[in-house]
Amino acid sequence: MADTDHLYPPQSPYETGLKGRCPRCGEGHLFKGFISPAERCEVCDLDLAFADAGDGPAVFVILFAGFLVLGSALWVEIAYEPPMWVHLVIFLPMVLFVVVGMLRPLKGLLIALQYRNKAEQGRLER
Numbered sequence: 001m002a003d004t005d006h007l008y009p010p011q012s013p014y015e016t017g018l019k020g021r022c023p024r025c026g027e028g029h030l031f032k033g034f035i036s037p038a039e040r041c042e043v044c045d046l047d048l049a050f051a052d053a054g055d056g057p058a059v060f061v062i063l064f065a066g067f068l069v070l071g072s073a074l075w076v077e078i079a080y081e082p083p084m085w086v087h088l089v090i091f092l093p094m095v096l097f098v099v100v101g102m103l104r105p106l107k108g109l110l111i112a113l114q115y116r117n118k119a120e121q122g123r124l125e126r
């Protein structure tokens, strides 16, 4: 991405991304809010304008949360046949914890992988 990338040792995109750290130096913060990417790394000054994971993290979170929570709810229903309020008390908070807990690490991971693999929009060569 930048001319000075070779000055930094390669970072694991999994380690930096899941921790929400800069994909180049592994020290600076990747996010300025909960899931808003920072404009620049405060340690190595990497321009994070390339960081656009789009809907990628949400898709993975929805698929995983749907599998985990719906699978658990179906298993509980088949095994115990509890009243409906039990489902609401257990699985509504579970959806929130899974979704909120996974969104930031997954977005960080996808941005770190985007940096590592130099993924960007296709352009026509002229």
Ligand SMILES: [Zn+2]
Residues within 6 Å of the ligand: 022, 023, 024, 025, 026, 027, 028, 041, 042, 043, 044, 045, 046
């Ligand atoms: Zn950095």
